Amino acid sequence: MQVFQDDFLGEKYFFYKHNSGLKIYLCPKKDFKSYFAIIGTKYGSINKNFKLNSKIIETPAGIAHFLEHKLFECKNGDAFELFSKTGASANAYTSYDKTAYLFSCTDNFKKSLKILLDFVQEPYFTQAGVLKERGIIEQEIKMYSDSPDWQVTLNLLKSLYKNHPIRDDIAGSVESISHITPELLNKCYEAFYDFSNMTFCLVGNFEPDDIIDFINKNITKKATGNHVEAIFPDEPDEIYKNSISQKMEVATPLFAVGFKHKILNKRMSCQEIIIHELILQILLLKSGNLYNKLLDKNLITTNNFDHEFFEGPFYASSIFSGESKNPDEVAKIIIDEINSIIQKGFDKQEFERAKKCYYAEFVSIFNRVTSIGNNLLDFDFSGYNIFEFINNIKNINFENFNSKIKKYFNVNKCVISKIISN
């Protein structure tokens, strides 16, 4: 078992690779009553097409999410029902590039852990179960159709990317999920739920050795030796279209302004992520030029302007979003500000302040067992170590940073997505 620790933060975690291929992260927190466990697979909505042992398999949009719903169904009932007996709060989610199953609890933690480990090892997909779930997921899709926040981002991604499956809604569509069968679900399970593709994280008051023993006893599924390879269509560096607009019942229009970054054939390095994030942090400093210009012109309020750096396999973009009476003017001001920084460079004091804010965000992860667990999983899937990442933020220097905006931001690869009122 490897130990990683940060003395300044007073935090440590253990890493162990199980012989099934499962990667295990254990973060003991003696002064917390809560436990949080999460197991995830690198399988999200973008993995529609893949090669399983050299054979190409194509599946409908939304199948990873459908599988997530159905994995809760077990031969002897439903995993939710089993969790109810232990009192744990269980849940699951599917994102663009992963699916995760989780629970939090304060009592009966090992009983809940066994339920989690069992149901991810024992799929039970039936025709009746698939038909039943269709109705429920259709309502979930319709619920998101009524969400302007969700639609503005979805439309943005549809316009930033031409071929990448990130253009599809995570849950698919009412039409696409009608093609899902138990056979297809089994095929996807076989491909992506091999433990060599999965990571488990646990946070709470426990002894790491004891947990490893417990996991050894409860993992019965052997590594299959299957070789799965995600297939992505070629994606141009150019955007698909520069503007998209949809009408919905909203009072103030919603906007998302996205900049597409160069398509790389590997995930970004830790340094590159930090630089992209810091650029956004500086641009959105509440004391900064951009924020105050938008506020002074009454284009945003202090409650409704946000940013996200959105990176995964074969996609990376920087997104500014919010609500504004005039989204086009907001986009213009953002582009002007980026152009101005490309020419003049960043202000060093702003850089230092943004660095402090960004550093504090990561330290705050350790306030909660859930955020520790979720981040250990995310960091593993991205290939970084969380302590190394935090130290890299502290150590990044202005001179190396300052020239990067020219390299990363191209204002011609900008899309504005809007939701306007009927």
Added chain:
Amino acid sequence: MEKIINYNICEGVDFSHIKIKKFKNASIAITFFVPLDKDLVSGFSVLISVLSDSCEKFKDFKSLNKYIEEMYGASLGYDIFKTGNYQGLELYISALDDNFTANHDKNIEKIADLLCELVFRPLIIENKFDKNIVSKRKNEIIELIDNQISDKRTWSMIRCNQIMFENQKCGIPKYGDKNSVQKIEEKNLFNFYEKLIKNSRIKISMLSNSDCQDIINKFKSYFSKINRNLDFNFEKINLIKPEKIKEVTEKMNVEQCKLVMSFRSPFVRPDTYDISLASAILGGTPTSKLFMNVREKMHLCYYCTSVFDAATGVLYISSGVEESNCEKAKNEILNQIKLMQEKKITDEEINQAKNFLVQNLNSVSDKINSLYEWYLGQYIFDLQESPEDYINKILKISKEDIVNCISKISLDTVYILTGGK
């Protein structure tokens, strides 16, 4: 384990320190409570937003935020909420605890000082707030009012609440209304400020690992210069019963119909243990009666949940369904309540819901927000109860208690938001 230190600063002003070691952040908040009044609610909303904008020491938003960012991106914000017949107005600042800043900066003292600057030394010249700031913050509150419509699930809950409590104090919208916001001026906002500082109930909550005496002294000193005149006590709500069930359907461009049903009950805090458990059994967990029947058995929805508001004694049930299934969902919800009233509740259902609630209560001390909300709730309802005390009460509840309390709820309002296709 946290230690709670309570201190009375002066009449109607209380200070609580949640002394706890395990978090990386420290925070401080001041919450003002005023009776909901349709003529005042909008002004107070604008005021709390204005107070978060700047102060005498940091005269504009930019310089204030520069200072905050230097403090490792401390977050400063405001919140406006309703609890029963009262409006809550809060200013809060959270920052990294001193131990986790590079030079062990005294962040906690700094955030307490800053909160005092914002509250006691706002930017006021000749009894007037700054015109531009007031205008900017009026727009912000108007947008908050307007934008509630965006999230249709929340909006349908808000509409149900408005319809249920029409012409009653607790039905007054928490941010106020657009016309009243428009009427606020930099001069009359000063009157709101005076009223807030002098007449409201005030709770200051601090969460940190450090000592609080200096901070208590600071607040004492500021309040000693204010001529306090508290003119109300928190009172239990007394709801007006409608003559008949209100059924309202509104149309909007939505794909999915949102159904909200509200039920009145005679239970308000502290007498809410039984009904909270009943609500959990009915629709508070992924194995609740509503989840298992409306979603899993009948496949009518993705969500069908119940929540109980302990300040008003109202149980809300909300779901998203096809319009053609709306009546079916409504009937099944009523059927599940009827079954509970007819004692059709298994011991397993009771134990599972108890277990779920107990574990939620047990985890309160592991989350900064939950701890803070827990003790603010204690203050509002004038209780001295720990999560453990609550757990002990939950564990003692019998099936008869559950049947008894669920039998006392009655349907008040059915609100449907539909695309009307």
